[in-house]
Amino acid sequence: MNDLIIRHGHVIDPANQVDVVRDLFVRDGKIAAEPAPGATVVDAKGLVVTPGLIDMHVHLREPGRSDKETIETGTRGAAMGGFTSVVCMPNTSPAADNSGTIALIKQRAATVGLVNVLPAGAITKNLEGKELAPIGSLKRAGVVAISDDGYCVQNSELMRGATQYAKMFNLPVLDHCEDTNLTADAVAHEGYWNTVLGLHGWPSAAEEIIVARDVVLAELADWHIHCQHLSSAGSVRIVREAKRRGVKISAEACPHHFTLTDECLKGYDTNFKMNPPLRTQHDADALIEGLADGTIEAIASDHAPHCPYEKEVEFDKAPFGILGLETELALSLALVHKKALTLPQLVEKFTAGPARILRVNKGTLSVGTDADITLMDPAREWTYDVHQTASLSRNTPFHGWKLKGKAVMTIVAGRIVWQEKS
Amino acid sequence: MKWTRKDLTNIEELSAKEITHILDQAATFEEVGERDVKKVPALRGKTQVNLFIEPSTRTRTSFELAAHRLSADVVNITPTISSITKGETLKDTAKNLQALHADIIVIRHSSAGAPKFLADRLEASVISAGDGAHEHPTQALLDAYTIRKRKKRIAGLKVTILGDILYSRVARSNIHLLTKLGAHVTLAGPSTLVPRVFEQLGCRVIYDVEAAIADADVINLLRIQHERQRQSLFPGIGEYAAIFGLTKERFAHTKPDALIMHPGPINRGVEIDSDLADCERSVILEQVTHGLAVRMAVLYLCATANMPKEAKTK
Numbered sequence: 001m002n003d004l005i006i007r008h009g010h011v012i013d014p015a016n017q018v019d020v021v022r023d024l025f026v027r028d029g030k031i032a033a034e035p036a037p038g039a040t041v042v043d044a045k046g047l048v049v050t051p052g053l054i055d056m057h058v059h060l061r062e063p064g065r066s067d068k069e070t071i072e073t074g075t076r077g078a079a080m081g082g083f084t085s086v087v088c089m090p091n092t093s094p095a096a097d098n099s100g101t102i103a104l105i106k107q108r109a110a111t112v113g114l115v116n117v118l119p120a121g122a123i124t125k126n127l128e129g130k131e132l133a134p135i136g137s138l139k140r141a142g143v144v145a146i147s148d149d150g151y152c153v154q155n156s157e158l159m160r161g162a163t164q165y166a167k168m169f170n171l172p173v174l175d176h177c178e179d180t181n182l183t184a185d186a187v188a189h190e191g192y193w194n195t196v197l198g199l200h201g202w203p204s205a206a207e208e209i210i211v212a213r214d215v216v217l218a219e220l221a222d223w224h225i226h227c228q229h230l231s232s233a234g235s236v237r238i239v240r241e242a243k244r245r246g247v248k249i250s251a252e253a254c255p256h257h258f259t260l261t262d263e264c265l266k267g268y269d270t271n272f273k274m275n276p277p278l279r280t281q282h283d284a285d286a287l288i289e290g291l292a293d294g295t296i297e298a299i300a301s302d303h304a305p306h307c308p309y310e311k312e313v314e315f316d317k318a319p320f321g322i323l324g325l326e327t328e329l330a331l332s333l334a335l336v337h338k339k340a341l342t343l344p345q346l347v348e349k350f351t352a353g354p355a356r357i358l359r360v361n362k363g364t365l366s367v368g369t370d371a372d373i374t375l376m377d378p379a380r381e382w383t384y385d386v387h388q389t390a391s392l393s394r395n396t397p398f399h400g401w402k403l404k405g406k407a408v409m410t411i412v413a414g415r416i417v418w419q420e421k422s
Numbered sequence: 423m424k425w426t427r428k429d430l431t432n433i434e435e436l437s438a439k440e441i442t443h444i445l446d447q448a449a450t451f452e453e454v455g456e457r458d459v460k461k462v463p464a465l466r467g468k469t470q471v472n473l474f475i476e477p478s479t480r481t482r483t484s485f486e487l488a489a490h491r492l493s494a495d496v497v498n499i500t501p502t503i504s505s506i507t508k509g510e511t512l513k514d515t516a517k518n519l520q521a522l523h524a525d526i527i528v529i530r531h532s533s534a535g536a537p538k539f540l541a542d543r544l545e546a547s548v549i550s551a552g553d554g555a556h557e558h559p560t561q562a563l564l565d566a567y568t569i570r571k572r573k574k575r576i577a578g579l580k581v582t583i584l585g586d587i588l589y590s591r592v593a594r595s596n597i598h599l600l601t602k603l604g605a606h607v608t609l610a611g612p613s614t615l616v617p618r619v620f621e622q623l624g625c626r627v628i629y630d631v632e633a634a635i636a637d638a639d640v641i642n643l644l645r646i647q648h649e650r651q652r653q654s655l656f657p658g659i660g661e662y663a664a665i666f667g668l669t670k671e672r673f674a675h676t677k678p679d680a681l682i683m684h685p686g687p688i689n690r691g692v693e694i695d696s697d698l699a700d701c702e703r704s705v706i707l708e709q710v711t712h713g714l715a716v717r718m719a720v721l722y723l724c725a726t727a728n729m730p731k732e733a734k735t736k
Contacts, residue, residue, distance in 0.1 A: 191619065192619060192622050195617070195619045195620065195622075195623070196434070196594070196623070197534055197535065197556060198534035198535075198553070198554050198555035198556030198557065198591060198594060199534050199535075199554075199555075199556075200555075267538070268534070268535030268538055268539065309511065309513075312511075312513055313511055313512060313513070314512055314531070314533030314535065314536050314539060315533060315534060315535045316533045316534065316554070317533060
């Protein structure tokens with residue numbers, strides 16, 4: 001089956017520069033030029049219809065920490081957030097540094113996953129930054145990228161090797177940019193608020209040094225390094241300058257980094273503790289500017305579930321990270337509402353942008369591609385209630401926030417995997 | 423004024439009026455320590471738990487004696503005998519203290535924000551005895567008490583704090599308190615330990631020690647804390663003593679009535695010349711004595727502010 005006629009929607013497909021009200025057809029799970037006879041009709045009048053959204057940075061915690069999240073619950077949250085594909089990071093237990101673990105993730109995703117799960121494999125064995133992981137075998141097992149997310153490879157010779165080696169397999173190298181010598185014991189942006197609060201400072205330079213290194217290594221290896229979750233104005237500047245010179249470098253931003261600032265830490269609420277840390281308004285503005293001028297090509301959540309008992313501890317003892325999948329779209333639509341980005345620009349950050357970085361044939365409504373489609377109402381006002389989340393965890397700073405804009409239907413390969421209860 | 427806070431976790435949120443109220447209350451308690459019978463029944467029947475997750479002798483002893491002088495019952499929990507070392511979370515520790523009906527928790531913790539964490543979750547009064555590099559409110563109060571007693575005022579005085587400011591909770595509490603009461607605060611020490619960002623807290627930051635102490639009414643020396651320093655921040659104790667230590671020569675060029683303060687424990691020959699520590703302008707031991715009166719005041723005010731409404735109206 002999987003035949004649909006999506007009627008009268010405002011179709012925004014940045015990959016094809018489409019921005020028009022029209023019908024969209026799905027036949028046998030693919031985007032089609034003509035309607036299939038007997039297809040199910042979906043009324044999309046007043047809604048925006050986009051390629052299925054891609055979140056290129058999530059933690060699904062399976063295998064190893066199924067108390068925090070599973071592939072089943074994580075992908076359900078993704079569907080609720082309007083996402084049809086997620087890239088899951090390899091810091092599982094065991095780490096996704098071998099084809100067996102990748103096979104397990106893919107098999108679980110095929111069985112219980114609501115949306116497409118695109119695994120990222122490790123750069124180094126056990127994410128230890130010492131020896132290369134079997135990157136070729138990981139590619140054969142189905143990874144779309146490699147990353148040591150959370151454990152930035154400090155050794156530049158090793159990172160150079162990884163980048164050159166990954167080029168053979170057409171795999172982008174995703175880097176969590178952090179000079180760990182500069183972040184020993186650090187838990188909060190180094191500036192005014194960490195000084196007042198007595199929290200160990202995490203200088204922007206810790207990120208910027210690695211972003212700059214990655215620019216140099218991307219040039220040296222003539223291959224693509226993607227900087228994950230940029231948080232500082234300086235990083236945006238470095239990436240912008242490098243892109244202008246044609247260096248194969250790209251970057252993503254997370255909604256929390258352009259929505260919140262380090263002032264939020266003043267109550268020591270660990271739901272504001274992330275890696276990299278929340279920084280200043282100046283940094284948040286620079287990220288938005290970077291999104292607007294194309295320096296930052298993707299928005300990703302860094303969805304990082306942690307159990308309540310792990311988060312409800314002293315600030316410096318809490319793990320980094322927050323939930324993101326269900327609030328991400330609305331927090332990003334705020335940029336459209338305040339006219340920092342156009343709606344097609346924003347949609348691109350969730351579709352054509354990440355698809356281009358990952359070299360996957362997704363994030364488009366081209367005829368013949370998988371019918372991954374998101375229907376959203378950018379004007380819908382709603383309140384985020386973490387007790388209604390699909391996640392097994394509750395670590396969000398956005399509980400109770402009044403948000404504007406929401407996915408209302410998520411379609412994967414022509415199948416409606418989630419829709420808002422009317 | 424009426425005291426309305428059950429907790430004292432920082433100086434930052436106090437008003438100048440509240441700070442003065444604590445100091446005035448301390449003055450009434452100071453005399454108790456000089457009596458033969460050093461005890462008043464102000465907190466009779468109250469239970470105080472000294473929860474010292476981070477080791478401390480001086481502050482714990484001071485809080486313990488203060489509680490005894492107010493007739494409270496006191497128990498001490500130290501890292502070696504606490505369940506924290508067995509993996510218990512601070513939240514569970516808090517719940518257990520609640521179950522024991524503790525009225526006052528005095529907490530010393532290596533994590534900034536830990537006192538607030540407890541205060542947000544407990545009906546008991548929570549008093550900070552120092553949290554990480556955040557604040558050490560009773561130390562700032564006893565420093566202010568000492569300054570006020572010696573100088574008869576705080577407003578308009580020039581106070582120089584010298585040493586490791588970056589990691590110092592004593593510095594932060596002192597900065598908040600002194601600026602609220604109208605003193606002018608100068609910070610000095612190695613640039614790596616006295617970052618410019620402190621100017622945003624209303625302080626002057628300079629790296630020339632002679633200039634920093636030249637016109638000071640009070641010189642507050644902080645201990646260089648070897649255990650918290652990384653070697654990248656300053657070259658070593660010897661260099662610190664040579665460049666930043668309060669030597670006799672440097673002290674000779676200060677105002678004739680400038681006071682020397684130190685929260686202790688002192689490192690003789692490092693941040694302060696040994697003879698200077700014992701000289702008549704050093705008020706280091708007065709600070710210790712005043713600490714008792716100030717802590718009695720804080721315990722008394724917070725614990726009685728916390729009394730249930732029915733008990734108050736009786």
